[in-house]
Amino acid sequence: xxxxxxxxxxxxxxxxxxxxxxxxxxxxxxxxxxxxxxxxxxxxxxxxxxxxxxxxxxxxxxxxxxxxxxxxxxxxxxxxxxxxxxxxxxxxxxxxxxxxxxxxxxxxxxxxxxxxxxxxxxxxxxxxxxxxxxxxxxxxxxxxxxxxxxxxxxxxxxxxxxxxxxxxxxxxxxxxxxxxxxxxxxxxxxxxxxxxxxxxxxxxxxxxxxxxxxxxxxxxxxxxxxxxxxxxxxxxxxxxxxxxxxxxxxxxxxxxxxxxxxxxxxxxxxxxxxxxxxxxxxxxxxxxxxxxxxxxxxxxxxxxxxxxxxxxxxxxxxxxxxxxxxxxxxxxxxxxxxxxxxxx
Numbered sequence: 001x002x003x004x005x006x007x008x009x010x011x012x013x014x015x016x017x018x019x020x021x022x023x024x025x026x027x028x029x030x031x032x033x034x035x036x037x038x039x040x041x042x043x044x045x046x047x048x049x050x051x052x053x054x055x056x057x058x059x060x061x062x063x064x065x066x067x068x069x070x071x072x073x074x075x076x077x078x079x080x081x082x083x084x085x086x087x088x089x090x091x092x093x094x095x096x097x098x099x100x101x102x103x104x105x106x107x108x109x110x111x112x113x114x115x116x117x118x119x120x121x122x123x124x125x126x127x128x129x130x131x132x133x134x135x136x137x138x139x140x141x142x143x144x145x146x147x148x149x150x151x152x153x154x155x156x157x158x159x160x161x162x163x164x165x166x167x168x169x170x171x172x173x174x175x176x177x178x179x180x181x182x183x184x185x186x187x188x189x190x191x192x193x194x195x196x197x198x199x200x201x202x203x204x205x206x207x208x209x210x211x212x213x214x215x216x217x218x219x220x221x222x223x224x225x226x227x228x229x230x231x232x233x234x235x236x237x238x239x240x241x242x243x244x245x246x247x248x249x250x251x252x253x254x255x256x257x258x259x260x261x262x263x264x265x266x267x268x269x270x271x272x273x274x275x276x277x278x279x280x281x282x283x284x285x286x287x288x289x290x291x292x293x294x295x296x297x298x299x300x301x302x303x304x305x306x307x308x309x310x311x312x313x314x315x316x317x318x319x320x321x322x323x324x325x326x327x328x329x330x331x332x333x334x335x336x337x338x339x340x341x342x343x344x
Contacts, residue, residue, distance in 0.1 A: 023048040025267050028065070028073040030254070031056060031209050032229075033126075035287035042274050048267060056207030057164045058082050065091055071261035074268040080253045081166065081324035083115045083122050085331075092121040093258045099269040102276030105296035110253065115326065122255035123272050124293035126285065128227035129313060129321060130167050130250040133212055133234075133242050135221050146175035146245045148222055150194050152201065157221030160214050161198060163205035165338040166324055167250065168195060171224060174247045180322045183330045192337045196344055205342075215240060228290035231310050235289070242310045244317060251313075251321035253293065 023046070027034075031054040039050040055061045058079050065076060070091050078086055086092050097103060103111070103119060110124035134142060137156060147154040149161065150172065162168050170180040172191035182188060199205075203220055211223035212233045225233070230242025256275060258268040274280055281297030285305070291312055292301060305311050313321065327334070 023264060023267055025050045025075065025264055025271055026073045027052045027271075028061065028069065028076045029054060030077060031207070033077065033254075033288060035283055038275075038280060038283055038287075041280070042271060045274070046267065046270060056209070059165060062086070065259065070259050071263065073259055074262040074264045075271055076257055076259055077125055077254050078122070078257055079324070080113065080115045080255065081326050083255060083257070084326040086257070087116070087121050091260055093260045093262060093265060094120055095123070095258065095272070096269060099266070100273045100276065102273045105276050105278060105281070105294050107293055107295040110293035113253065116255070122257045123276065125254045125256045125275065126228070126288060126290035127251070127253040127293055128290045128311075129244060130162070130170070130224065130226060130252070131230055131242055131244045131310075133215055133223050133225040133230045133240060135215055135218070135237075135240050142222075144243045144246050146171050146247055149198050149202075149224070150175050155201060158203050158219065159201075160203050160206045160211040160220045160223040161195070162211060162224040163207050165334050167224070168205075168341075169334060169337065170250055170324065171245075174245070174249060174322075177247065180250055181325045181327065183327060183333060185333070188333055188337055192341060195341055199341065199344075226290075227310055228288045231289035231305075231308060234310070244313070244320065246320075248320035248322060251318065251323055 025048055027050060029052060039052065043050050061076065061078065062082060066089065103123065106124060112118055116122045132148065134156065136142060142148060142156055143154060145154065148156055149159055169191050172194040173180055173182050173187065175194065176187065176190060178187045206214060208225040208229045211225050212229035214220035215223050216233055216237055227242065234240050234242055256272050258265060262268050275284065276294060278294065278296035279300050281292055281294035282300030285292040285297065285301050289305060289311060292298065298306065309317060
């Protein structure tokens with residue numbers, strides 16, 4: 001009995017020792033933004049554990065990283081316009097390119113972005129657009145305009161607004177014929193008033209995934225979403241469509257970045273390199289239905305997705321799209337307006 005007890009305790013000790021020695025990657029990412037099989041494949045290949053925490057908007061991510069997350073998480077996924085602010089705040093670690101040889105797989109247009117020259121702190125992950133996901137009325141086609149949210153006469157039914165300051169105000173600015181990056185106080189005031197009026201008629205604010213699900217559940221007729229949610233929603237329900245409004249919209253790039261105090265920096269860079277493998281990049285975009293910045297992945301992406309203008313906008317559509325810029329200190333104008341919108 002004593003030998004059995006000793007053997008049991010030894011086994012138990014070795015089990016706990018194995019758990020303790022398991023390397024862990026802590027990923028902080030948007031919801032529904034990575035194929036679980038990719039995480040499982042990475043765990044198997046590198047004998048580690050991937051833990052995933054989720055966020056629904058970039059502002060929440062940035063706030064959490066600033067409040068302790070910088071030393072809790074290894075990899076985060078900031079959008080293009082947030083990367084410069086995170087670099088300035090010293091929240092991101094410089095990437096050691098020798099550990100990420102698959103950087104060569106990036107399409108050249110994503111290899112030296114204006115927001116992070118030389119990919120010193122970030123690597124493109126997925127790209128897409130902001131648009132409208134709507135259940136088409138059977139009696140008449142909807143006009144493809146932001147006016148279905150901002151003009152009461154064009155409202156198709158219950159709708160959901162996107163819970164993101166730059167995306168939401170950007171839609172209002174575009175509807176008014178202004179730049180997504182306007183810092184003109186009068187233009188921003190008018191955009192605020194448009195959103196406030198729409199808020200009164202809406203079902204409220206949701207993240208892109210939640211908004212898509214409201215349309216699919218038929219509790220909302222229309223929603224502002226990102227293109228991947230729009231494409232997946234259309235696949236799930238043929239009565240729905242995703243479109244870019246005629247006034248124009250936003251084109252964006254989300255990025256993988258390693259946090260400045262990442263507890264597992266080496267493993268984090270291995271993860272970035274893994275995601276940049278051609279077939280892994282294809283598996284990612286086949287799951288998310290967002291556009292891939294990985295040129296080597298394109299031959300392995302579903303042909304119907306590559307031909308889908310909602311996922312890969314043609315040149316004439318891209319001409320109506322604008323990139324969000326880091327506005328530096330003037331970002332506070334948007335923050336103040338967003339506080340006013342949420343408070344009323």
